Amino acid sequence: MKGGPPLSQTDTAICIRNVTKTFGSVCANNRVCLDVQRGEILALLGENGSGKTTLMNMLSGIYFPDSGEIFVDGKEVVIRSPKDAFELGIGMIHQHFKLVDVLTAAENIVLGLPGGVNVNRKAIAAEISGIAARYGFELDPNKKIYNMSVSEKQTVEIIKVLYRGANTLILDEPTAVLTPQETDKLFAILRNMKADNKAIIIITHKLNEVLAISDRVSILRKGCCIDTVETKDATVQSLTEAMVGRSVSLEIAREKIEKASDRLRVQGLTCVNADSVKALDNVGFTLRAGEILGVAGIAGSGQKELCEALAGLYPIASGSVIYVRDDGTAENLAGKSPTEIIRHGVAMAFVPEDRLGMGLVASMDMVDNVMLKSYKNNKGPFVDRKAPKKLADELIERLEIVTPGTSTPVRRLSGGNVQKVLLGREIASSPSVLVVAYPVRGLDINSSYTIYDLLNEQKRNGVAVLFIGEDLDVLLELCDRVLVLCGGRLSGIVDGRNTTKEEVGLMMVHVDEEKALAAFGERRADA
């Protein structure tokens, strides 16, 4: 569905006028104006760091604006705390859920609400079921949170807000954690709410979703509200140009594989996490030199463990990781420490998903970060900062890293630039296997495309690239093959050229034994 029916109501639910918010010298919102009507879905579009979340946090009482006015139902209001926001009927569903794991859905929903000592669970459950039925949610009020899927948790969050009587809902990237099928379900619910005369603001940067669900789109760029357009007049291309500020090509290049010798053979890889649960269960695949192998899956399906196990950072319970050298000799990397893996002449660059927590030292400058893996290379007890300094300067120039200089702590750089430092360092070590986890997370469109180009360049150079991604569109466009994980198990490996998003989505939630077996067979044939 594109656009929506003509608006029957034109009551303004929220009206933001000239709101400004600064953090230090960074202006997150600069005199932003925004309106949402009742019975309308407004999409808030913008690149990362354009100020979408900041603006919404001011509506929900988490931040306080430096200046400007907010009107709710035509009256000027001051929102100083989330409580104030609730009283005004504004509810926000955050990207990261705020639920108590050991409580049930119903308990989480009523948590923190005023009430007597006695809790009438039946009445509460009935009311929750009523809300659920009204909008088309599927929810068991007595299910514990820890037994829930991500999508169910999100349902709890939304009902929590509705239960408190919110008539304006703000959803911060609600689809980032959902499969395509779950997204469709969520959109059906949002349309029901719209029909119920609620005002809905949805933050997202997936353009096709914007076109599918919203009535109007407001576009933020660098803290300023650039434009508000009717969705029916917009296209993916026009929205991108408004968001980025100039025309960009949205094609991701995918070159043909030239040589396809095996580089890494993973067989029966099983890892057990701290709770004795199998984080990876008998996963096997072959990674070839000169290809990009994508890894798809719902967040927490074993991607992190897979990356870390390959890099020697996560204990492997059973299975093997066979590294095949150019001359055909092979070596099992399972059970070796990161240092040993490096020492055995195995070049494996690993870009962890937690950039500042693991890949980089936030308080150190670029020079010290660039030498993180190579500081031992020179002789003697002293570190040599000359070579890293040179490399840092080269990276700044080649990857167009925006930084005051090589002596600025990396924590001061923006997400995209941090990612470039990390990826640049890994690539500079001329690896033969490059493992990247969510390399474009938090990056604007431009930086994302720079990263894709870098990965393609590595592929051309015969590097075996393992790409853990979250955006299925990107995975299917960039990768030669896509490996799908579901709950730590291998759901299958598909060809990126002739597979649809929906097929991958299904595989992400359900392991088809036949397909898994087929993938297993293919692997056997490879070996």
Place this chain on the structure above:
Amino acid sequence: MKKNKAAAAHEPLVRMVKRDSMPRGKSILVRVIAVLGALLTGALIILALGHNPIAVYANMIEGSVGSPLVLIETIRIAIPLLITSLGIGLAFKMRFWNIGAEGQILVGAMAASYFALFQFQNIPRVPLLLIMAVVGTLAGGLWGLLPALFKAKWNTNETLFTLMLNYVALAFLSYLQNGPWKDPTKRGFPKIAMFDDAARLPKVFGIHIGWIVALVLVVIVAVYMTRTKQGYEIAVVGESTNTAKYAGMNVSRVIVRTMFMSGALAGLVGFLQASGADYTITETTAGGVGFTAITVAWLSKLNPYVMLFVAFAIAVLDKGANTIQTTFKIPASAAEVLTGIILFFMLGCEFFINYKLIFRSGRGKD
């Protein structure tokens, strides 16, 4: 634009806003203001005690740096503080909260004392002193190694572990005093004998040569922390053990090695105190130095060169406190209150360096 009156009244009175990095000069100015603020607050307390703050402060300065004689005393207080805070700084840089320097000093002192008390007849002076230094340093290092091994192996809490080891060291010293090392000539008093002259450190310019050792160590530790691979490893481990593992560092080895050095420096202090200042070993040989050194390390932001000045400043306060005690009959603990106030202000001023406050009128204020 017109502001709704009711709305304005509901706006929070003060809001905190994170600021960009402050220029170096300005941040130094904030710290200087903080010290002045602390002295001013201290003055109010002195006033409340019924004394003239200016006279008291002047007396403190006079009594600590006013003459060569008192200056020597002050430097003697600063030496152990400085070396211990260098050691603590190494551990703190690694975010290993070593609050066991007190025990490490005592263990170092006990090990050195064994040779001073029982082997002085068998060994000539220079080798004796060298052996004492080496043994004291090693003993302190081994004492520091204990919590590090447990931390590396089983991830035990180093804060509690190092703290408890202080009492173990103290109790063991008490046992030596009352038992095997008791001086028979003291007629039943549980005291350990004075060292022979051969086991006493020589003096340079009237102060035991510990001051030269301290100055050399400042440079060595500074170079070690900023220029060597091991120093780099300490900084990375301190920031994030995950990053360190990812970079292929042996985190356990870094922890154990660094804590050995941290304890070793404290152990060296034990030797210097026993052999250079006290000429014996008592329960007050450490005398809280292990704890005060934490203050020094923290106030210096773990920078060895800054520690040099901070250790001296704390020593001035300490010596000055003794002077005002005799001159004005103000309890010496009043000076400790002053040290506490300064620490409080220094830590507090970090808030103003990192944040700015915005008042309702919208004007920024520091």
